[in-house]
Amino acid sequence: xxxxxxxxxxxxxxxxxxxxxxxxxxxxxxxxxxxxxxxxxxxxxxxxxxxxxxxxxxxxxxxxxxxxxxxxxxxxxxxxxxxxxxxxxxxxxxxxxxxxxxxxxxxxxxxxxxxxxxxxxxxxxxxxxxxxxxxxxxxxxxxxxxxxxxxxxxxxxxxxxxxxxxxxxxxxxxxxxxxxxxxxxxxxxxxxxxxxxxxxxxxxxxxxxxxxxxxxxxxxxxxxxxxxxxxxxxxxxxxxxxxxxxxxxxxxxxxxxxxxxxxxxxxxxxxxxxxxxxxxx
Amino acid sequence: xxxxxxxxxxxxxxxxxxxxxxxxxxxxxxxxxxxxxxxxxxxxxxxxxxxxxxxxxxxxxxxxxxxxxxxxxxxxxxxxxxxxxxxxxxxxxxxxxxxxxxxxxxxxxxxxxxxxxxxxxxxxxxxxxxxxxxxxxxxxxxxxxxxxxxxxxxxxxxxxxxxxxxxxxxxxxxxxxxxxxxxxxxxxxxxxxxxxxxxxxxxxxxxxxxxxxxxxxxxxxxxxxxxxxxxxxxxxxxxxxxxxxxxxxxxxxxxxxxxxxxxxxxxxxxxxxxxxxxxxxxxxxxxxxxxxxxxxxxxxxxxxxxxxxxxxxxxxxxxxxx
Amino acid sequence: xxxxxxxxxxxxxxxxxxxxxxxxxxxxxxxxxxxxxxxxxxxxxxxxxxxxxxxxxxxxxxxxxxxxxxxxxxxxxxxxxxxxxxxxxxxxxxxxxxxxxxxxxxxxxxxxxxxxxxxxxxxxxxxxxxxxxxxxxxxxxxxxxxxxxxxxxxxxxxxxxxxxxxxxxxxxxxxxxxxxxxxxxxxxxxxxxxxxxxxxxxxxxxxxxxxxxxxxxxxxxxxxxxxxxxxxxxxxxxxxxxxxxxxxxxxxxxxxxxxxxxxxxxxxxxxxxxxxxxxxxxxxxxxxxxxxxxxxxxxxxxxxxxxxxxxxxxxxxx
Numbered sequence: 001x002x003x004x005x006x007x008x009x010x011x012x013x014x015x016x017x018x019x020x021x022x023x024x025x026x027x028x029x030x031x032x033x034x035x036x037x038x039x040x041x042x043x044x045x046x047x048x049x050x051x052x053x054x055x056x057x058x059x060x061x062x063x064x065x066x067x068x069x070x071x072x073x074x075x076x077x078x079x080x081x082x083x084x085x086x087x088x089x090x091x092x093x094x095x096x097x098x099x100x101x102x103x104x105x106x107x108x109x110x111x112x113x114x115x116x117x118x119x120x121x122x123x124x125x126x127x128x129x130x131x132x133x134x135x136x137x138x139x140x141x142x143x144x145x146x147x148x149x150x151x152x153x154x155x156x157x158x159x160x161x162x163x164x165x166x167x168x169x170x171x172x173x174x175x176x177x178x179x180x181x182x183x184x185x186x187x188x189x190x191x192x193x194x195x196x197x198x199x200x201x202x203x204x205x206x207x208x209x210x211x212x213x214x215x216x217x218x219x220x221x222x223x224x225x226x227x228x229x230x231x232x233x234x235x236x237x238x239x240x241x242x243x244x245x246x247x248x249x250x251x252x253x254x255x256x257x258x259x260x261x262x263x264x265x266x267x268x269x270x271x272x273x274x275x276x277x278x279x280x281x
Numbered sequence: 282x283x284x285x286x287x288x289x290x291x292x293x294x295x296x297x298x299x300x301x302x303x304x305x306x307x308x309x310x311x312x313x314x315x316x317x318x319x320x321x322x323x324x325x326x327x328x329x330x331x332x333x334x335x336x337x338x339x340x341x342x343x344x345x346x347x348x349x350x351x352x353x354x355x356x357x358x359x360x361x362x363x364x365x366x367x368x369x370x371x372x373x374x375x376x377x378x379x380x381x382x383x384x385x386x387x388x389x390x391x392x393x394x395x396x397x398x399x400x401x402x403x404x405x406x407x408x409x410x411x412x413x414x415x416x417x418x419x420x421x422x423x424x425x426x427x428x429x430x431x432x433x434x435x436x437x438x439x440x441x442x443x444x445x446x447x448x449x450x451x452x453x454x455x456x457x458x459x460x461x462x463x464x465x466x467x468x469x470x471x472x473x474x475x476x477x478x479x480x481x482x483x484x485x486x487x488x489x490x491x492x493x494x495x496x497x498x499x500x501x502x503x504x505x506x507x508x509x510x511x512x513x514x515x516x517x518x519x520x521x522x523x524x525x526x527x528x529x530x531x532x533x534x535x536x537x538x539x540x541x542x543x544x545x546x547x548x549x550x551x552x553x554x555x556x557x558x559x560x561x562x563x564x565x566x567x568x569x570x571x572x573x574x575x576x577x578x579x580x581x582x583x584x585x586x587x588x589x590x591x592x593x594x595x596x597x598x599x600x601x602x603x
Numbered sequence: 604x605x606x607x608x609x610x611x612x613x614x615x616x617x618x619x620x621x622x623x624x625x626x627x628x629x630x631x632x633x634x635x636x637x638x639x640x641x642x643x644x645x646x647x648x649x650x651x652x653x654x655x656x657x658x659x660x661x662x663x664x665x666x667x668x669x670x671x672x673x674x675x676x677x678x679x680x681x682x683x684x685x686x687x688x689x690x691x692x693x694x695x696x697x698x699x700x701x702x703x704x705x706x707x708x709x710x711x712x713x714x715x716x717x718x719x720x721x722x723x724x725x726x727x728x729x730x731x732x733x734x735x736x737x738x739x740x741x742x743x744x745x746x747x748x749x750x751x752x753x754x755x756x757x758x759x760x761x762x763x764x765x766x767x768x769x770x771x772x773x774x775x776x777x778x779x780x781x782x783x784x785x786x787x788x789x790x791x792x793x794x795x796x797x798x799x800x801x802x803x804x805x806x807x808x809x810x811x812x813x814x815x816x817x818x819x820x821x822x823x824x825x826x827x828x829x830x831x832x833x834x835x836x837x838x839x840x841x842x843x844x845x846x847x848x849x850x851x852x853x854x855x856x857x858x859x860x861x862x863x864x865x866x867x868x869x870x871x872x873x874x875x876x877x878x879x880x881x882x883x884x885x886x887x888x889x890x891x892x893x894x895x896x897x898x899x900x901x902x903x904x905x906x907x908x909x910x911x912x913x914x915x916x917x918x919x920x921x
Contacts (some may be wrong), residue, residue, distance in 0.1 A: 085604050169696035169714075170704045173765075177716035177772065178689040187715075188704050324787035451915070467648035469871060469889075470812065472858025476868060494788065497859070538788045539823040549821065551792025553741070555757050 010270040017266015023259040031076040038070035042226045050242040060244035062235060071226050072248050078227040079209045079256055082143055086208035089147025091201040094154020095194055099185050100157065103161025112155070119152035128211065132220050139222035143213060146208045154197045156206075163191030200266035206260035213253050228253045284486045285352075286456055287313040289334070292349030294331050294340070301560040307512040310586070310591075313488060313505075320491045320499030320520070322535075323509035325563050326556045332509070333492045335359075335375055338366050354456055374456035375449040377442075379464050384445060385433040391444060392429030395451070402452050418447040423477055432518070439470035446478070450485070457489040462499060475501050480503055480602040496539060502523055508532045511557055511567040518592030528571045528594045566597065574598050606635040606808050607660070607776060612669035612679075614655050630666075631657040631832040634904075635918035637825075642802070642809040644823030644840060646855070653812045657780040660810060661694040690720045693774040693882040695798075695800055697781035699761035703753035704912075709750035713768050720772050736767045740797050758789035763797050770801045777802065780812045795822060799884040816859050828852050831885040834904050848913045851886045869894070885917070892917055 011017045030037060045064035053060045059068035101112035131145045165171060166189065174184050215221050216229025223230075228249040235245035287452040294306040294466050305329040313319045323329040334340050336351055338358060354373050358366075378384065385394055395418075406414075416426055422443040428436060436444070442462060449457055459478070463471040479502060482489070492500045499506055499520075506523040506530065508516040527533045534552040535586040554571035557563065565570070569579040579597055586595045629652045647653045655799040660665040660671065662682050665790050671679040673688070684692075703712050708755050714726060723729045728750075737745035740763050753761060762782060764861050769777055779798060783791040799822065813819050819826050819840065820882045823843045826843040828836040829850065836849040847853045850869075857869045883898040884890070890897065898914045904914040 073844070082872075110733045169698055169701040172630075172658075172696065173694065173702060174716075175663055176689070176692065177659055177768075178719050179715070191706055192704065280685055416769060420636070467646065468816075468856055469858045472868065494787075535789060538792055540815075540817045549792035549795050551796075552789035554794065555759070555790075 004277075007270050011266045014266040014269040016241050016262040017269060019053055020262025020264075020266055023065045023255065024263060025258060027076055027080065027259065030073055034077055036074055038067070038073040040067040040070040042066065042071045044070075044075040050238060050244075050248060059248045060242065062231070063238055063242075068231070068245055068248050070158075071231055072252050074226045075228045075252070077120055077247060078139070078225050079253070082139070082146070082227075083205035083209040083256075083260070084168045084211040085143040086150070087142065087147035087201045087204040088209075091154050092196055093147065093151035094156075095158045095190055095197055095259055096159050097151065097160045098155035098158025098197075099190050099193070102159040103181065103185055103189060109159075113159070116152040116159075119149070119163065120156070124149045125211065125214070128215070129218070129220065132215060137222055139221055142212055142222065143208075148210050150204055150207065154200055157196050157200055158190075158193060158236065161196060161199065162189050164237075165189050165193050166247040186243035195267075195271050199271055202260050202267055203264035207262075209253065209256050212236050247280050283314040285312050286354055287350070287490075288313050288352040289332075289336070290350045290352075292332070292335065292351065293347040293592060294328070294335050295345055295347050296457055297343045297345070299368060303559045304512050304562070305559065306335065309349075309509070309512075309514045311514065311517055313490065313508050314352075315488055316430075316483060316486055317505060318487075318491060318503045320503035321467075321494065322493060322499050322506055324556070326511065326559065327509040328512040329492050329494075329509050330460060332510075333376065333458050334489070336456065337370055337374060339376075345580055349366075357588070361366045364538060370381055371449075371454070373454055374458070375452070375454045376458040376460060377445050377449045377462040379461035381497045384448075385441075389432075390429070391431055391436070395429070395444075395448060398448060399451055414451075418450060421450065421481060437470075438466050438472060442466060442470075442474060443477070446474075446481075451479075451500065455488060457487050457500075458492065461491065461494070462491075464493065471498070478502060494564040494603050496524070496535065509537070511563075512559060513567055514586060514593075514595060515568065515587075516592070516594050517594075518594075522590075522592050526591070528569075528592070528599055529596045530574055531568045534571075534573075539595040565585075566595075568596075604639070606639040606730070606885040607637040607673060608670075608672040609636075609660070610634050610670040610672075612656075612659065612671065613667045614652070614659055614664070615667045623695060627834045628652075629844075633669075633832075633834050635837060637808055637810065637824055639775075639808055640806050640809050640813050642799075642822055644819040644826040645810060645812045646814070646826055646843075647829035648814055648855075649825060650831065652832040653814075653829055654780055656829070657694065657778045657810060657812050660776075661692050661778045663694070664691075674780055678790040679721050686720070690772050691775040692773055692778070693776075694778040695762075695765050695769055695780065695782045696868070697785055699758045699765055699785065701755065702765045703761060708749065709751055709753070709756070709764060710838070713749075713771065714751075714818065717771055722771060722773070733767070733771065734803075735770060737764075739800075740764075740767060741793065754896070757790075758786050759793060762786060762794045765855050766798050766801065767795070770805060773805060774807055776810070778861070779810070781814065783818070784814065802807050811882045816844070816855055829857070833885050833901065834912075835886065835914050836912065839903070842911055848907070848911065848918060849886075850892050850917070854889075854891075884914075 046061065048057070048061050050063055051057060051061045051064040057067050057069065059072060063070055097112060101109045116206060120172030127149055128145050132142060135141050171184060171188055175187055212221065212227060213232070214226050217233045219233060221227055221230045223232070231244055231249040235242065239246040290310050292306055293311045296305055309332060314592040321329045321332060331344070335346060336353060336358065338478070346359055349359070356369065370591065384389065389572050392415065396414055399411050400406065408554050410420055415429060417583040419426055421427065424440060428440060428444065431436065433441065446462070465473050475498065491499055496532050505518055506512055506518065509521065509528065510531050516527065516532045518521065523532060524536060527536050531552070537550045538552065552571050557567055559569060563582060565581060566575065566579045566584050572579065582597065584595045584597045586593045586598060589599060612630055612633045615626040617626040633656065645653045645656060655664070658668050659727055662678060662684055665682055669679060670677065673692070673701070700907065714729055717723065717729045723732060733749070734745045737748060742748050748756070748760070755830050782798065783794050786794060801807070811819065812822055823840040826838065826840045828843070828849065828853050834849065834850050843852060847856055854869045854871055857867060869891060871891055878888055882896070882900060884893070884901050887893045887897040894916070901917045902914045902919055904912050905919060906912045907918050
């Protein structure tokens with residue numbers, strides 16, 4: 001299908017998009033093959049505490065003698081999971097609510113729009129903080145809460161998309177043909193209008209990873225998993241003399257967020273080629 | 282013998298799109314004599330707009346003039362430098378486009394924008410002279426003076442198009458191109474503007490081109506018609522010749538496609554088939570695949586433009602009636 | 604017995620943010636009858652309400668007031684139709700490129716509506732039927748087109764498929780809104796002729812909306828002329844084309860660019876920057892024949908000859 005190859009071509013022609021994709025694939029391999037890549041188990045304690053980077057421990061060890069490199073590699077699993085599940089949930093809710101709101105219109109749309117607006121003005125991080133504090137420090141909760149609080153931006157994009165697509169002739173013809181509203185929304189509107197939401201979601205993955213890291217840093221992360229935020233939290237007290245225990249997880253967090261922002265950029269460019277090459281028509 | 286104002290010779294213009302070469306205009310030649318209006322008629326993809334844009338050198342960056350020569354009012358248009366071109370464009374010759382609404386800034390009054398355009402080309406004029414000239418122009422295009430104080434969005438499509446005509450006439454050009462200038466307008470407004478253009482052209486003794494897909498519009502305004510198909514000139518003759526006795530099968534098909542105010546329901550006639558792929562080089566008559574009288578010969582040779590009875594046709598079967 | 608009866612149909616669009624400050628009268632009291640099997644033309648310039656009429660009659664938009672009776676039962680009031688009535692009313696739009704879901708192959712775009720409306724028992728039969736229609740419409744070989752995506756076809760091809768899609772559902776009433784105005788002259792015929800062939804074969808009634816008087820004269824049985832949401836003239840196509848009565852129709856006729864008979868242009872009054880329409884005739888601000896009465900009151904639509912109705916004071920003087 002020409003549309004797809006064109007899309008891929010435009011995406012890859014963006015330098016950011018290409019860089020983001022390569023960085024993402026590297027990270028994905030790291031997460032998938034973590035047990036193979038990591039020389040130690042992330043939870044293995046040794047007597048070699050807070051030792052600087054060396055041949056045996058490329059990123060050094062932390063205060064319990066755990067290998068920082070192995071922990072960073074395993075942390076990628078948690079970060080990517082949190083990012084994808086939370087942003088995926090956010091996209092799913094956003095797309096469905098946005099499409100319904102835009103298609104049905106009227107009072108329903110006005111109520112949803114008001115909810116979206118108030119969510120967008122609300123300092124969501126504090127909401128997440130409270131919910132996690134109340135319901136417990138479990139990775140599943142954290143992902144759910146991030147997903148459930150970040151959908152409004154997706155819903156707003158999808159709503160705008162829906163409003164423009166539903167005025168297109170093919171949707172009107174579908175109505176005249178007797179297709180039900182549910183069918184129209186799921187077979188015509190969402191598949192045609194969801195691409196900008198996907199681009200936004202790529203950026204949201206970075207955001208979700210950062211949120212999880214922030215929660216862990218504040219001591220509200222899931223205690224049973226190895227995450228970059230938690231590593232940074234653990235290393236706080238030693239950072240003046242064991243920089244490696246805090247710098248490496250920090251660098252990886254930043255790289256991951258940048259990766260998804262690059263991917264988002266690439267997707268934007270593939271979606272709206274006009275923005276970047278105005279003269280080339 | 283009248284002066285020749287525009288002389289286009291063997292013009293070919295190609296576009297480069299996604300590594301493909303689109304042959305928009307191929308080997309087109311024609312002349313326009315002083316005081317004449319020539320209509321360039323063709324359907325989408327015929328290259329008529331590319332031709333017009335080449336003449337006033339307003340082509341997009343991915344277009345290239347592959348061959349040919351254009352002489353307009355004594356200037357060798359294609360070899361002029363960009364700077365020299367800018368000096369004469371809008372002054373010696375100008376153009377009226379179809380999508381005029383986007384041409385003016387929505388946040389400034391029409392009068393100020395027109396005055397600015399005028400000042401840019403005539404820096405020595407005084408404020409009063411400019412206003413006088415603008416008022417005179419508005420009278421010419423039948424607009425009340427108060428449109429000078431209006432914003433573009435307050436004007437109707439017809440008024441905007443009249444403003445655009447006024448703008449094109451601003452610096453007393455000798456040659457003017459109307460590129461689908463009345464296309465987006467309603468029937469009545471279009472008809473009115475055509476009438477106005479007719480009398481303007483006569484009183485200012487202008488020479489020019491009318492680019493349109495509408496044979497009706499062209500036949501109202503022009504003395505001669507050039508018919509284009511897939512980038513090539515297929516027929517060139519007087520309006521009467523083209524409409525009453527078209528020689529090329531494409532022109533014949535086009536004229537027959539027009540519904541007249543017929544009394545009873547009957548089938549419309551058209552031309553079966555589609556426009557050929559312009560990215561493929563053609564070594565046959567471009568119209569052959571859709572032509573009802575094409576023979577083997579037509580699929581082998583590119584017909585040259587032959588002169589017959591004071592008109593020119595590019596068809597191997599010249600004169601054949603269907 | 605009429606197939607479709609429209610009484611005093613009105614559609615106002617309100618604009619203005621918080622308070623509904625003003626409204627646009629897209630349709631303002633339109634009444635007419637459509638006879639089964641005929642092609643009923645609706646003529647007018649942009650903004651005359653012809654597209655709105657198509658949307659309201661095909662039940663894609665609700666009317667503000669008025670009554671629509673289709674096959675003896677009331678259609679107006681709600682957009683919810685029973686599936687059978689929904690199938691019987693179909694529509695074709697102006698822009699063929701927008702008429703197809705860009706992500707679906709032509710085959711899917713044609714099969715889906717048939718499945719929903721239980722046309723044929725299975726997909727194999729449906730495909731058979733589609734291929735038959737495609738072949739009749741001049742697609743050769745027809746199955747090569749089914750696997751294509753809309754952007755791979757030309758406007759004329761898409762518009763023909765659009766007609767096929769509507770006609771596969773065997774509608775009784777088809778709205779064709781400017782169905783050839785975006786197409787090149789030389790391919791218009793293939794689209795109009797296909798439409799005429801199919802509606803004749805299936806005895807479908809058509810509401811043919813266009814701005815092109817010569818095309819309407821060619822295709823239609825009756826023609827209704829709309830101006831700014833009001834009906835100004837209604838008669839047989841022959842009468843409208845040969846002896847139009849309303850000044851607007853006559854002006855429209857005289858300005859239609861034609862290569863055939865050059866008509867005497869009727870001069871109309873120029874519209875100013877701000878032309879307000881008061882309580883008078885909608886055409887009064889441009890009408891070359893207007894007099895005092897026209898400024899005061901909109902004339903009613905009166906049948907002044909058999910089968911020929913006009914809304915103009917010129918013909919109601921006595």
